[in-house]
Amino acid sequence: MSPHILFEAIDEPGLNTLPVYEARGGYQALKQALTYPPAAIVQEISDSGLRGRGGAGFKMGQKASFLPVTDAPKYLVCNADESEPGTFKDRELMQKSPHMLIEGIVITAFGTGIHEAFIYIRGEYEYQADILEAAINEARAAGYIGENILGSGHNLKLVLHRGAGAYICGEETGLLDSLEGKRGNPRLKPPFPAIEGLYDGPTLINNVETLATVPHIITMGGKEYAQIGTETSTGTKLVSVSGDVQKPGNYEITLGIPSREIIYDLAGGPPPGREIKMWFPGGSSSPVLTAEDLDVPYDFDSMAKAGTMLGSGAIIVVDDSHTVLEVAFKLAKFYAHESCGKCVPCREGTNWTQKMIERMQDGLATPMDLDLMAGVQTQIIGNCLCVLGDAMAMPVGSLVEKFRSEIEAEIAAAQQRPVLV
């Protein structure tokens, strides 16, 4: 069975409150970390090989090392926007174990010499934000946040900020602009946030799960953590499984296990009588895989080799009761709605793709239009300011690539259907 690190006590009633969290050994890692020289904490994180758990999979230790050594204000931002469709792992973590996240933030801030931290939580997570806020107040009262934390001499201010409903505010620079009070539009990179981020200061941005893992890395030691999982995808990962499965939910797995195990053994597989038509391994932004790919190991590099990505660790299963166009339309509609509008290819490309798929569903298209739509996706990929454009274009492109004849049949079938005018 997978070792449970993040989810070990997740169902303990009251774990979101300080007394229960402390009784389960909470904040021991912080106390331990405060005795280390700060550089040692970053070293532990590097040794652990922990890769970002929000979608990009960038090594956290490496990202932290990009921060310049300076007396100027630096910032730590926790990306709790979790808007990637299919992803709801951070929700469970924040709702049931908010102190784990707080502890991770304080340790990381101490290790990187940061005195101001923000948690940017999506506005839709009202319930979780209230719980998190209560936990922050508890932690502050107990002296885990604030001035001279536990007598270490380190100060940390922690602010919880609620978003207002935009997927693009999960993109790190879009998040920074939103946090600064502007429209959540992504910025040009370079400069990267580690050099010029929040309020133009050096900023470290990490996902909730990534930061929540830090206390455990301190407790068990980075090298020990690296023993779990594969060589390049170390540790455990929370995976949100949803869609046409019998037991949707969050599961903690060891990275590298066959994807089939997650979908069938943990999530119960598709309903009886149904077959998997396609599945998204890493949220809706990842190119789709089919039933033939169920044995691909669930880790960053194997997924990349398979032409897709691990992403946020969200598996969406689609069974054969759905048409491909249905899936394509949901994707296009979502990304067109969420496009911030700053850059031309994404703004117009997502809008146009949605309109094209609508036309296909309305029976007003021909197979030539499928070539056109596939061509438009290649026109988007690589030309946009941020990855939202690619996040639509790559999965839609993969649908055309893997299900071309089926889509053509759906287009033809739609032409036969009467259209309400």
Add this chain to the structure above:
Amino acid sequence: MAKPVLKPVTITVDGKEIVTHEGVMLVDAAKQGDVEIPFFCYEPKLGQPVGACRMCLVEIEGIGKLQTSCSTAVKDGMVVHTTTERVKDAQNAIVEFLLVNHPLDCPVCDKGGECPLQDITFGWGNGLSRVVEPKRHFQKPLALSPLVAIDRERCILCYRCVRFSQEVSEDWQLIFSDRGAHTFVGTHDGHPYVAPFSGNIIELCPVGALTSRPYRFRARPWDIEGSGGVCMLCPSQCNVEFTVRDDKVERVLARENDGVDDGWLCDKGRFAYQAIHVDERLTTPLVRTDGELRPASWEEALSAAAGIAGYRAGIAGLVGGQATNEEAFLLGRMLREGLHSEHGLESRLTPLPLVLQAALGHPSRQASVEDLEWADTIVLLGCEPVDDVSILDLRIRKALRRHGAKLVIVGDRPSTLEGTRVANLADAELAGDTVIVWHERIGEGAVELLGLDAKLLQIPSGANGRGLREVGAVSEGFDPTGAKALYLLQFDPQREGIYEQAMADAELVVAHTNILTEGLRTYADVVFPAESYAEKEGTVVHPDGRVQRLRAAIGHPGDVRAGWQVLADLSKRIGLDLGVLTSGMAFKQVVESVPYYAGLTLEEIGGRGVRWPERDAAAAYPSVDPSALGDGAGPASPAPESFRSIWDAPEVEISPALQFVTELAK
């Protein structure tokens, strides 16, 4: 912050080697080497590049993804390709995407013919539209303001107007609302976008989304001609381009001159050209008969005006408004040489002792507009830029925002700019390179300025205030009380709020004007119709010493004659031959009589002007013995009633497009 010195950098674009310097964006460096990279959202005047439109994507060796050349600074050894298949595909793609929702409005769109989207589609598009789906719609056109119409369907969301509103004019009124393909530009609650510099967004907009309402449907680019000139509606003296159709000025555009206006115009300069052609414009001479001013022939008017010969010493002269150096100079000759006037000729509303004026104008002390932009400290003394010399308001904001300058404002009169407030000039902390922007209204306290380690920029009341001073329209202790005759060259005492009694008391008042204002209507005996700034040949001097040239863009309307010609004719009638048969001869006389203009030619002035303090002849400027200067009459401080805004002007009142400004002021 001082202007930085930049290291040279060599790059290769499409196999061609280009030598440029660090900090230059790739798109500009390519242009230096005659390689054109298309773009929409890039505009360096608006601050940092945004890389939003993606039109400028190029291939840079060593970098996997295509990069936006507008936001990539050159690095030594960079190798760039702009014509590979990959780049061409991207360019075709962006054009195609732009045309997905952009309406095919060309036949009815004012921008057609001078439209970057048309040009770039033609140059970098694939020439085929594959969109069959309905485009997104907005209610259109809407009035964004009395001056600007907005068509949101045409908008390509290049961000330029919003960035202008937020980062240049800093009025923060324009924002984006909504998201994705439904984003639109507007004010946050739909109120009209009224701001002193709002018209600039018309020129910034690369499509026909923001158009000029006064110019709507007036002309197509092939109907018109452009003619360069200088706006004479305030001391900013911005360089402009008159759009002329059928000998009428239909529009005014900016003619970018970094040393003067940075490519911007204020709304007064942009729209008050209408005052040139409305009915209220005076185009025939007027002579007062039976108590009323009636139209007369030039012969009648000149005869009546020749009555000044009977007043000799008792005549006083005032000059201001749009008067050129030549006009003021010739008037001065006529009054002094021809009539031996005791009162003399004056152009300043707050005259300073001549010796003090001379000391303050010494070339070693002069700050140029560029000095202002790169100063470490800027001090405002008795001056509110947006009301006194509008375009410098934007330049000061640029210095504060982008170059880290600090602003000190003397006094407690409210200002649109934010700076450290001090009660007196002596309290101001001057750090680094300092430029003091001071208005002549502060009076004799200006002597305080001489003791400071700072460069000075004097703002006069009139558009050509500096030029008029330098060609001799100044008299020691000017006082027209008791003058029996008054000669007013573009000056209405009642309008200016000074010397009104002298005008009422004078027996003979001769005036030159474009617009018959109340004071002249009541007291003038002879009125000559004056040329507007779009019809004149002449020179003027910017507050920072830049001599600029006015060129005629249109012919004289009605019976209007050149100012120098009227003065020469009148002067001959009273017995003095000024020896001027052309405007060029008048200019030559000016140059020969002002020692520090020596050697200046119209060619040297050209279209960009030349700062005389930078020329060798500036050495001929007289130095002033400091002991001749008094202590001044107290600290430099302006009388409240001396603050008059450039927006409170007859040209604004009679321009239909700017009616709302007069309404707002009420």
